[in-house]
Amino acid sequence: MAPDHIVFWVFAPISVGSAVAVLVQRNAVHSALFLIVNFFTLAVFYLVLGAPFLFAVQIIVYAGAIMVLFLFVIMLLGVDRDESLVERLRGQRPMAILLGLGLAAEVFVTVRASIGLARGPADFDQVVNEGGNAEALSRVLFRDYFLPFEVTSILLIVAAVAAMVLAQQRERARTRAEAEAFQVAGPGGGVPT
Amino acid sequence: MLRYAWIVPALPLVGAAVNLFFGKKLGRWAGVLASALMLAAFAVALAVLADLLALPAEERLHVQHLFDWFTVGNLQVAANLRVDPLSITMMLVVTGVGAVIHVYSIGYMDGDPRYGRFFSYMNLFCFFMLALVMAESFLFLYLGWEGVGLCSYLLIGFWFERPAAASAAKKAFVVTRIGDTFMLIGIVLVFLRLGSLEFSRVLVEPGSLAGPQRPSGVYTIIALLLFAGAVGKSAQIPLHTWLPDAMEGPTPVSALIHAATMVTAGVYLVARTHVLFEISGVALTVVLVVGLLTALYAATCALGQDDIKRVLAYSTISQLGYMFFALGLRAYAAAIFLLVTHAFYKALMFLSAGSVMHGLEGEIDLKKMGALRTAMPVTTAMFSIGALAIAGVPPFSGFFSKDQILEMANRAGYTLAWAVALVAAFVSALYIARLIFLAFFGQDRTERRSHESPPVMTIPLAILAVGAIFGGLLGLSATTGRLQVFLGPVLGEVEEHTRGLPAAILTILSVSVAVAAILVGWFVYGSGRIDWLALRVRLAGLHRFLAHGWYVDEVYSTGLVAPAKAGSAFLAYVVDSRWIDGAVNAVGQLFQWGASAGRRVQTGLVRNYGLAFLIGVVAVFVYVGFRL
Amino acid sequence: MRTPISYFVALSAILFAIGTVGVLVRKNALVIFMSVELQLNAVNLALVAFSRMHGNLNGQVLAFFSMVVAAAEVVVGLAIIVNVYRRLHSANVDDASLLRW
Numbered sequence: 001m002a003p004d005h006i007v008f009w010v011f012a013p014i015s016v017g018s019a020v021a022v023l024v025q026r027n028a029v030h031s032a033l034f035l036i037v038n039f040f041t042l043a044v045f046y047l048v049l050g051a052p053f054l055f056a057v058q059i060i061v062y063a064g065a066i067m068v069l070f071l072f073v074i075m076l077l078g079v080d081r082d083e084s085l086v087e088r089l090r091g092q093r094p095m096a097i098l099l100g101l102g103l104a105a106e107v108f109v110t111v112r113a114s115i116g117l118a119r120g121p122a123d124f125d126q127v128v129n130e131g132g133n134a135e136a137l138s139r140v141l142f143r144d145y146f147l148p149f150e151v152t153s154i155l156l157i158v159a160a161v162a163a164m165v166l167a168q169q170r171e172r173a174r175t176r177a178e179a180e181a182f183q184v185a186g187p188g189g190g191v192p193t
Numbered sequence: 194m195l196r197y198a199w200i201v202p203a204l205p206l207v208g209a210a211v212n213l214f215f216g217k218k219l220g221r222w223a224g225v226l227a228s229a230l231m232l233a234a235f236a237v238a239l240a241v242l243a244d245l246l247a248l249p250a251e252e253r254l255h256v257q258h259l260f261d262w263f264t265v266g267n268l269q270v271a272a273n274l275r276v277d278p279l280s281i282t283m284m285l286v287v288t289g290v291g292a293v294i295h296v297y298s299i300g301y302m303d304g305d306p307r308y309g310r311f312f313s314y315m316n317l318f319c320f321f322m323l324a325l326v327m328a329e330s331f332l333f334l335y336l337g338w339e340g341v342g343l344c345s346y347l348l349i350g351f352w353f354e355r356p357a358a359a360s361a362a363k364k365a366f367v368v369t370r371i372g373d374t375f376m377l378i379g380i381v382l383v384f385l386r387l388g389s390l391e392f393s394r395v396l397v398e399p400g401s402l403a404g405p406q407r408p409s410g411v412y413t414i415i416a417l418l419l420f421a422g423a424v425g426k427s428a429q430i431p432l433h434t435w436l437p438d439a440m441e442g443p444t445p446v447s448a449l450i451h452a453a454t455m456v457t458a459g460v461y462l463v464a465r466t467h468v469l470f471e472i473s474g475v476a477l478t479v480v481l482v483v484g485l486l487t488a489l490y491a492a493t494c495a496l497g498q499d500d501i502k503r504v505l506a507y508s509t510i511s512q513l514g515y516m517f518f519a520l521g522l523r524a525y526a527a528a529i530f531l532l533v534t535h536a537f538y539k540a541l542m543f544l545s546a547g548s549v550m551h552g553l554e555g556e557i558d559l560k561k562m563g564a565l566r567t568a569m570p571v572t573t574a575m576f577s578i579g580a581l582a583i584a585g586v587p588p589f590s591g592f593f594s595k596d597q598i599l600e601m602a603n604r605a606g607y608t609l610a611w612a613v614a615l616v617a618a619f620v621s622a623l624y625i626a627r628l629i630f631l632a633f634f635g636q637d638r639t640e641r642r643s644h645e646s647p648p649v650m651t652i653p654l655a656i657l658a659v660g661a662i663f664g665g666l667l668g669l670s671a672t673t674g675r676l677q678v679f680l681g682p683v684l685g686e687v688e689e690h691t692r693g694l695p696a697a698i699l700t701i702l703s704v705s706v707a708v709a710a711i712l713v714g715w716f717v718y719g720s721g722r723i724d725w726l727a728l729r730v731r732l733a734g735l736h737r738f739l740a741h742g743w744y745v746d747e748v749y750s751t752g753l754v755a756p757a758k759a760g761s762a763f764l765a766y767v768v769d770s771r772w773i774d775g776a777v778n779a780v781g782q783l784f785q786w787g788a789s790a791g792r793r794v795q796t797g798l799v800r801n802y803g804l805a806f807l808i809g810v811v812a813v814f815v816y817v818g819f820r821l
Numbered sequence: 822m823r824t825p826i827s828y829f830v831a832l833s834a835i836l837f838a839i840g841t842v843g844v845l846v847r848k849n850a851l852v853i854f855m856s857v858e859l860q861l862n863a864v865n866l867a868l869v870a871f872s873r874m875h876g877n878l879n880g881q882v883l884a885f886f887s888m889v890v891a892a893a894e895v896v897v898g899l900a901i902i903v904n905v906y907r908r909l910h911s912a913n914v915d916d917a918s919l920l921r922w
Contacts, residue, residue, distance in 0.1 A: 002823045002824075004823060004824050005823060005824055008824050008828065008829075012828075012832055015832065015836065016832070016835055016836070016839070019835075019836050019839040019840070019859055020839060022839075022843065022852070022855060022856065022859060023839060023842065023843045023846065023847065023856070028849055028851050028852055031852050031855055032851075032855060035855050035858065035859065038836075038859065038862070039862065042862055042865070042866055045829065045832075045866055045869075046866075046869055048824075049829065049869050049870055049872075049873045050873055051869050051872070051881050051884075053881075053885075054865075054869060054881055054884060054885065054888075057885065057888060058865075058888070061888055061892060062858075062862070062888065062891075065892065066858065066891070066892055066895050069895060069896070069899060070851065070854070070855065070895070070899070073851065073899045073902065073903060074851055076903070077851075077902075077903065077906050077912060079849060079851060079906075079912040087846070088915065089915075092845065092846065093846055095845075096841070096842045096845035096846050097842055097846075099841070100838040100839070100841050100842040101838065103834070103837070103838045103841060104834045104835055104837070104838040107830070107831070107834035107837075108831055108834060111827050111830045111831065111834075112827060115826060115827055115830075115874065116825075116827065117825040117827060118825065118826055118827070118874055119823065119824075119825055119826060119874075120826055120873045120874040120875075120876065121876045124873060124876060127876070128876055128877060128878060136878060137878055137881060137882065137885070140878045140879070140882055141882055141885070144882075145882050145886075148886060152886060152889045152890065152893075155889070155890065155893050156889065156892070156893055158893075159892075159893035159894075159896045159897050160896065162896075162897050162900065163896045163897060163899075163900040166897070166900035166901060166903075166904055167900045167903055167904070169907075
């Protein structure tokens with residue numbers, strides 16, 4: 001048993017199990033936590049597949065930033081209350097599960113037909129990751145994919161600005177009577193404009 | 194002047210247009226204008242006659258091309274005028290009698306709110322009638338034919354606020370339409386089988402080199418179809434029912450259209466196309482029988498009418514029957530002669546009846562008249578002149594025209610027909626005697642005050658009376674009368690018949706029949722010795738039968754009109770409203786149903802949309818997968 | 822490495838399918854969003870696996886960009902969810918069904 005076999009067959013069930021748990025949990029916070037577990041397993045897979053840089057990025061960005069943001073919002077909105085799992089739309093659940101299975105089956109079949117049991121070059125780490133994965137990745141990134149790189153930086157700025165704009169609360173124009181009435185109840189917050 | 198013959202129809206057309214647009218502004222001058230134009234047209238027609246007479250007899254034919262109208266395939270339609278003895282005779286009748294009636298109408302229609310419109314319609318009618326008689330092709334004859342039908346409708350229904358008048362106009366139009374449709378088919382057949390619509394090409398003598406060689410069956414069909422049109426327009430059996438009802442129109446209308454001109458269009462048509470009828474043979478017999486039966490039938494119906502105008506209406510139908518009878522005997526010139534004299538005395542009698550109605554403030558019921566000769570002497574005299582003419586008493590014009598026809602019938606060998614015609618003559622004299630004695634003699638049964646009419650109405654009566662008295666001079670003899678000879682080149686030479694009784698005996702017979710009828714009439718209605726009202730009660734069934742025109746109208750009403758109305762009600766309310774509208778609405782409903790079912794897809798739930806998404810994705814994958 | 826690449830791809834497919842089912846089945850907007858992240862990650866895994874198979878780093882670069890874009894998307898998406906919550910007072914997607922018939 002090669003080491004990567006063990007790694008795969010240990011972490012794959014964890015990965016699938018945590019993914020299913022994300023689905024099944026009633027509490028949103030629990031779902032988020034299981035998703036973090038899933039991200040960790042994926043990070044391990046990246047490591048095994050010869051992408052240590054992505055391993056690090058996955059943990060730092062996805063598990064460390066995005067999921068934290070998720071948890072912030074969950075707690076902010078207070079939607080961590082348990083959600084009822086009764087499905088009100090008829091046929092939605094069975095149909096979804098059926099189609100999901102179909103989707104997976106199709107991909108299996110297609111992939112099996114196309115790449116079979118190929119393994120990839122054995123000298124991956126020596127040739128492709130020459131000088132280390134980070135250097136090799138940066139070589140490709142800053143030469144061949146420089147423009148997309150700059151564009152994504154703009155994208156991030158735009159996203160930040162958009163978030164600020166979307167999340168702000170505007171003061172609604174009010175009449176004097178309203179202002180006085182709302183003095184008693186308390187300003188703004190939560191009242192839809 | 195021959196080249197300017199087109200002025201004759203143009204003048205009334207101008208009058209119609211002017212009165213239509215400016216009638217209100219012209220006020221009382223509308224009538225004067227219309228009458229002046231008619232008199233001018235008459236004068237021009239006289240000038241054309243003079244020019245025509247200047248030509249030798251065989252060359253009295255002038256065809257003038259006015260303008261090209263249209264060309265479709267093989268058919269080239271051009272507006273051509275024909276001036277020949279027959280058409281000039283008709284032109285003079287239309288313009289002459291028409292002018293007199295227009296003058297009469299100035300007084301009769303005075304005070305009517307649509308005075309100008311009336312004269313516009315009258316002028317328009319004269320235009321169409323002239324177009325009809327001056328046409329050189331079947332198509333233009335049909336144009337005039339339809340035009341006079343339209344004007345008849347407009348004029349019968351002139352007082353359209355009265356429902357009786359409106360429905361009488363409708364009835365006239367619909368009944369004549371039936372005949373017109375057959376006639377149109379006949380005209381189409383003329384074009385298809387005989388190759389042209391122009392009279393010069395189609396109406397050539399059979400056996401001549403230019404004549405078309407076709408089996409006579411085609412001619413029979415064409416002739417019968419054309420005759421069907423004549424039956425409608427000239428109110429013969431079975432399309433006669435519209436004429437008595439048409440008396441709802443103003444009296445000048447009855448005089449002009451339903452006595453002198455429009456109803457004679459059928460006679461003119463058969464006379465003009467007599468060549469086709471002669472080739473057929475069967476058609477001529479049909480014409481003869483229809484005319485004779487109509488003459489007798491209508492005369493009996495006239496005997497049972499109380500409305501003074503309806504008596505005259507049935508009388509017109511009967512006299513038209515006589516004309517067709519004459520045409521059927523091949524006595525075409527005699528028929529035209531009767532047409533001319535009839536125009537005089539019938540128009541005279543209608544206008545006199547109008548004078549009576551005017552004097553009695555609109556009374557039309559004979560039962561409520563009587564002894565009018567003291568209050569209305571001039572009218573009495575005029576009416577009586579017309580009555581004597583129609584009865585066939587010499588030396589009035591009616592005697593000559595009717596006697597000629599009877600003589601030709603007998604001497605050509607149609608003895609049975611002659612006998613029937615003689616009976617019809619008796620009844621004719623009887624009904625007119627009845628009318629005269631009931632209205633002008635006997636007891637005074639009037640409920641209103643009566644007075645004589647103004648000169649603007651009585652002078653035209655006098656003019657027509659002159660024609661009624663002296664018109665006979667035009668055609669003293671069947672073979673050598675001036676009119677007959679004049680019409681010879683067009684209508685063929687009149688045959689000299691030698692069978693039957695001698696002419697003198699026939700004349701004595703017809704005169705004695707007339708005199709006998711007048712005596713009977715005087716005895717029953719005028720002398721006071723017989724209570725004719727009681728007689729009517731005793732013969733109530735017979736009287737009702739005659740008064741209702743042998744119930745022909747009732748038969749048509751139940752047999753034809755009611756099923757047609759039921760059929761159209763079915764079509765309108767069931768087929769159209771329920772089925773067709775239903776189908777159309779159903780299509781609309783279908784879309785609505787589809788839309789309202791379809792919009793349920795828009796649930797607004799993202800998860801449903803996601804599911805739909807996924808279904809599509811999986812489908813695409815499957816498709817691509819199978820292709821691989 | 823001796824594990825066939827197709828195993829990783831199969832795993833990626835399973836995770837993707839689970840993510841899809843999660844989007845369709847759950848009612849909480851945030852959990853749905855998390856399922857979407859799961860899908861994105863499954864794809865990233867496939868990309869890296871293929872990168873290994875082909876012997877170049879294009880797959881990894883693409884996975885890197887995918888992560889960047891996912892981050893931006895999460896930011897904007899959560900802002901939207903917060904906004905919707907402020908109006909509807911509920912994070913249940915079934916309540917946001919105003920665009921219905």
